[in-house]
Amino acid sequence: MTNFDNLTPKEIVRELDKYIIGQYQAKKAVAIAIRNRIRRQKLPDIWQKEVLPKNILMIGPTGVGKTEIARRLAQLSGSPFLKVEATRFTEVGYVGKNVDSMVRDLVEISVNMVKKERMEQVKDKAEQMVEERILDALIPESRKPQNISFMGLFTASQQQQPSPEERRSLRQKREEIRQKLRNGELENEMIEIEIEKEISPFIGALGQGELEDLGIDLGSMLGSLMPKTRQKKRMTVSEARRTLLPIESEKLIDMDKATQEALERAQNRGIIFIDELDKIAVKSSGSGPDVSRQGVQRDLLPIVEGTTIMTKYGPVRTDYILFIGSGAFHMSRPSDLIPELQGRFPIRVELSSLTRKDFVRILVEPENAITKQYQALLSTEGIELIFTEDGIEEMAKIAYELNQRLENIGARRLYTVVEKVLEEISFEAPDVQEKKIIIDAKYVMGKLENIISDEDVSSYIL
Numbered sequence: 001m002t003n004f005d006n007l008t009p010k011e012i013v014r015e016l017d018k019y020i021i022g023q024y025q026a027k028k029a030v031a032i033a034i035r036n037r038i039r040r041q042k043l044p045d046i047w048q049k050e051v052l053p054k055n056i057l058m059i060g061p062t063g064v065g066k067t068e069i070a071r072r073l074a075q076l077s078g079s080p081f082l083k084v085e086a087t088r089f090t091e092v093g094y095v096g097k098n099v100d101s102m103v104r105d106l107v108e109i110s111v112n113m114v115k116k117e118r119m120e121q122v123k124d125k126a127e128q129m130v131e132e133r134i135l136d137a138l139i140p141e142s143r144k145p146q147n148i149s150f151m152g153l154f155t156a157s158q159q160q161q162p163s164p165e166e167r168r169s170l171r172q173k174r175e176e177i178r179q180k181l182r183n184g185e186l187e188n189e190m191i192e193i194e195i196e197k198e199i200s201p202f203i204g205a206l207g208q209g210e211l212e213d214l215g216i217d218l219g220s221m222l223g224s225l226m227p228k229t230r231q232k233k234r235m236t237v238s239e240a241r242r243t244l245l246p247i248e249s250e251k252l253i254d255m256d257k258a259t260q261e262a263l264e265r266a267q268n269r270g271i272i273f274i275d276e277l278d279k280i281a282v283k284s285s286g287s288g289p290d291v292s293r294q295g296v297q298r299d300l301l302p303i304v305e306g307t308t309i310m311t312k313y314g315p316v317r318t319d320y321i322l323f324i325g326s327g328a329f330h331m332s333r334p335s336d337l338i339p340e341l342q343g344r345f346p347i348r349v350e351l352s353s354l355t356r357k358d359f360v361r362i363l364v365e366p367e368n369a370i371t372k373q374y375q376a377l378l379s380t381e382g383i384e385l386i387f388t389e390d391g392i393e394e395m396a397k398i399a400y401e402l403n404q405r406l407e408n409i410g411a412r413r414l415y416t417v418v419e420k421v422l423e424e425i426s427f428e429a430p431d432v433q434e435k436k437i438i439i440d441a442k443y444v445m446g447k448l449e450n451i452i453s454d455e456d457v458s459s460y461i462l
């Protein structure tokens with residue numbers, strides 16, 4: 001059990017508050033849903049079957065934090081997270097992506113996640129192994145004999161063996177070079193490295209796409225039957241470090257165990273965020289696209305209800321995956337979804353449009369706030385960026401107004417506005433004399449005046 005599982009819903013909301021401004025109802029809903037999943041997993045079998053999963057429907061305009069809440073929740077709980085657009089899917093049997101593929105993609109994300117964590121755990125050991133391989137390449141004569149066969153032993157003993165004296169001096173030389181290597185003195189030295197390479201068979205013509213849909217990975221199946229070749233490559237020591245680290249790390253990982261853990265994590269902790277659910281929610285007119293949209297809903301149903309999907313890593317149950325449906329629902333309503341699917345998304349939350357005050361807070365408060373990001377970026381070039389209160393107010397006001405006059409894209413507008421305000425500084429940063437730059441209302445106006453005073457703002461890319 002991870003620490004996250006011990007967090008109460010209130011504590012989860014408090015964690016989300018560090019990144020997302022407002023939207024309390026949505027934060028509360030996801031916190032309850034995730035806690036209920038943990039509770040459900042603890043129930044005896046008969047009860048587990050009775051208690052239905054409680055998925056969430058987030059309703060709200062674009063750019064107000066729907067995805068961000070889900071993504072942060074996933075990060076917080078160490079869950080594999082996938083965002084898909086409902087409109088990308090077509091019914092089973094039609095050309096396009098089958099809904100099942102979302103579960104396969106989630107598993108793939110989970111595998112990469114676990115692999116990365118495990119690689120991090122073995123990093124020190126892998127770095128030692130890389131160092132030995134680089135030393136072998138730098139002073140081949142000091143290399144330890146490896147895997148000498150019985151016959152090899154026989155012939156080796158007949159060849160000239162280094163005397164104990166010579167061996168000692170080689171060992172000493174190796175240690176001296178090791179020291180230089182660790183001091184970073186040899187990073188640009190050219191060496192020759194042998195890299196193991198799998199021959200990947202040509203499978204394009206065999207229709208891998210459809211096989212993937214059935215959970216069959218022909219590439220890896222055939223690949224494991226093919227011989228591995230060794231290829232010699234010349235590169236600098238620093239390039240060799242980068243190339244060899246993942247190779248040596250992988251050797252230290254038990255991939256079967258990692259895959260098992262990844263499958264387990266995808267099915268017990270996975271979160272799938274289905275965006276644009278409103279676009280497939282239509283009262284059927286009984287013709288063309290409407291029928292197809294309803295078809296996608298019908299295909300979604302078993303996945304959201306709990307079924308088994310075959311993936312190339314093994315079967316995955318979808319019972320405990322948390323599904324978060326999302327959409328603006330301007331043109332349609334949740335009640336336009338087929339009734340069974342409506343029933344699978346019982347938790348409904350509405351996210352509110354962001355106000356000018358929210359914009360001010362979004363600019364400065366989140367741990368990853370845009371202004372903080374720019375301050376960090378420019379500090380790498382010795383520049384201190386200071387945003388005054390009226391500078392922030394001005395940017396929030398302009399973003400808010402542009403959303404009214406152009407299309408309302410929510411908080412995303414802040415990114416384009418801040419980017420425009422800081423464009424010149426970002427460009428000039430390496431050459432400026434004055435290292436302290438103050439962004440106040442006057443500065444912001446100076447950069448954006450032309451744009452906002454123009455009647456036709458749409459001609460500007462903002």
Ligand SMILES: Nc1ncnc2c1ncn2[C@@H]1O[C@H](COP(=O)(O)OP(=O)(O)OP(=O)(O)O)[C@@H](O)[C@H]1O
Pocket residue numbers: 019020021022023061062063064065066067068069275326327362366410411412
């Ligand atoms: N309430 C908020 N607090 C902090 N940042 C926010 C908030 N709302 C949006 N943002 C920022 O705006 C960007 C877009 O938000 P997000 O991806 O959550 O949009 P969305 O509501 O899911 O819209 P869409 O359905 O179009 O994807 C993100 O980078 C996010 O950090």
